[in-house]
Amino acid sequence: MNELRVLGKGNTAKAIKSRFPQAILYDDKDFNLYDKNSDAITVVSPGIPPFNKMVQESNNIQSDYDLFADTMPFSIWISGTNGKTTTTQMIQCLLEEYGSQMGGNIGTALCDLDEKKDIWILETSSFTLHYTNRAKPSLYILLPISEDHISWHGSYEEYRQAKLKALDNMKEGEIAIVPDEFKDYKTNACLITYKNTDDLCSEFGIDKDLVNFPEPFLMDAILALACKKILFDEIDYKNINKFRIDEHKIEKVYDKYNRLWINDSKATNVDATINALVPYKKKKIYLILGGDDKGANLKPLFNNIEDYNIEIFIIGTNFDKLIKLSNKHNIKYFHEKNYIKTLEKISSIFEENALCMLSPAASSLDEFTSYAHRGNIFKEFVKNLSLN
Numbered sequence: 001m002n003e004l005r006v007l008g009k010g011n012t013a014k015a016i017k018s019r020f021p022q023a024i025l026y027d028d029k030d031f032n033l034y035d036k037n038s039d040a041i042t043v044v045s046p047g048i049p050p051f052n053k054m055v056q057e058s059n060n061i062q063s064d065y066d067l068f069a070d071t072m073p074f075s076i077w078i079s080g081t082n083g084k085t086t087t088t089q090m091i092q093c094l095l096e097e098y099g100s101q102m103g104g105n106i107g108t109a110l111c112d113l114d115e116k117k118d119i120w121i122l123e124t125s126s127f128t129l130h131y132t133n134r135a136k137p138s139l140y141i142l143l144p145i146s147e148d149h150i151s152w153h154g155s156y157e158e159y160r161q162a163k164l165k166a167l168d169n170m171k172e173g174e175i176a177i178v179p180d181e182f183k184d185y186k187t188n189a190c191l192i193t194y195k196n197t198d199d200l201c202s203e204f205g206i207d208k209d210l211v212n213f214p215e216p217f218l219m220d221a222i223l224a225l226a227c228k229k230i231l232f233d234e235i236d237y238k239n240i241n242k243f244r245i246d247e248h249k250i251e252k253v254y255d256k257y258n259r260l261w262i263n264d265s266k267a268t269n270v271d272a273t274i275n276a277l278v279p280y281k282k283k284k285i286y287l288i289l290g291g292d293d294k295g296a297n298l299k300p301l302f303n304n305i306e307d308y309n310i311e312i313f314i315i316g317t318n319f320d321k322l323i324k325l326s327n328k329h330n331i332k333y334f335h336e337k338n339y340i341k342t343l344e345k346i347s348s349i350f351e352e353n354a355l356c357m358l359s360p361a362a363s364s365l366d367e368f369t370s371y372a373h374r375g376n377i378f379k380e381f382v383k384n385l386s387l388n
Helices: 011-019 028-033 064-068 084-098 126-131 156-167 197-204 217-232 270-280 299-305 319-328 339-349 371-387
Strands: 004-007 024-026 041-044 074-079 100-104 119-123 139-142 175-179 190-194 251-254 260-263 285-289 310-314 355-358
Touching: 004 011, 011 064, 024 028, 041 064, 064 126, 074 084, 074 156, 084 100, 084 119, 084 217, 126 156, 139 156, 139 217, 156 175, 175 217, 190 197, 197 217, 251 371, 260 371, 270 285, 270 299, 270 355, 285 339, 299 319, 310 319, 310 339, 339 371, 355 371
Parallel strands: 004 024, 004 041, 074 119, 074 139, 100 119, 139 175, 175 190, 260 355, 285 310, 285 355
Antiparallel strands: 251 260
């Protein structure tokens, strides 16, 4: 490979530079040095949106996936709105014995992966897919899609199209498992479609009573089992049930009064929060909402919860939107304008047999360094309650 340019200087760009030392990295500060008429391969770091001036004034744009279009090992790409990290981790848990390595949007950057591995398992974001033009998965797993990253893509339709783009270059004999709404999408791949976990269990002969995960993780587990069934004709209940869910995903914490606090800080979009609430529909819920919602439509969440016994505690920069929706749906809300004061307020009114859930349906980066930071403060507060 001769001339190679990279827009961005973050982790993806650094990994590309490590693999391809001739690569030249650019960001907004030194873009004046950039030859805008060059047709050199230009890789865009996935965090940079398509409306960025650097992107708009560049030719021959690709993703880092495209750098491996001709050399990538057998690859499983996992995408969707929610659950892709857990599904990716579960598939790695099941396939590690067959020489797999996990990376992409999780853990190891693509350019740091080992090309000698037999299988790459890649959590794949809509950002990466948007810029990918040549590379394709050998097996594509698409979880359900709902509104997310609208401010980055510009519209929900563009977001959907990015998720489906992986199907465009797939070949006859390759398999994609996708939600039923995309059953008519034109692709050379063999489409296996599903509406729910029952469909997947029926298709692959999986007994979900033998899978020790509740929703929403049940879907992730069954998709992982389906992968191993496709590749090795084995339904591996033993190893899937050994898997442990990451913290900050519907993580239960009890205080000294045996009150249930649920840390679901990883829920950064509406669909994740809706799914997290389902098992607790008959309980009294104190729900902490808010943050940077990335321009998503929050109305489906409020339509879903208006019949719940629920009170909303608002945090984050989208408080105006949440207050208006709470009023419209006649849902009681509190807005303390401070995260710790919000938690203190909940503790002071906590009813017997109620629960508190941090499931913000929004990114944390307006007020916190990460969703983990937001969740850790939540858990530390509960821990300190138990010490007092």
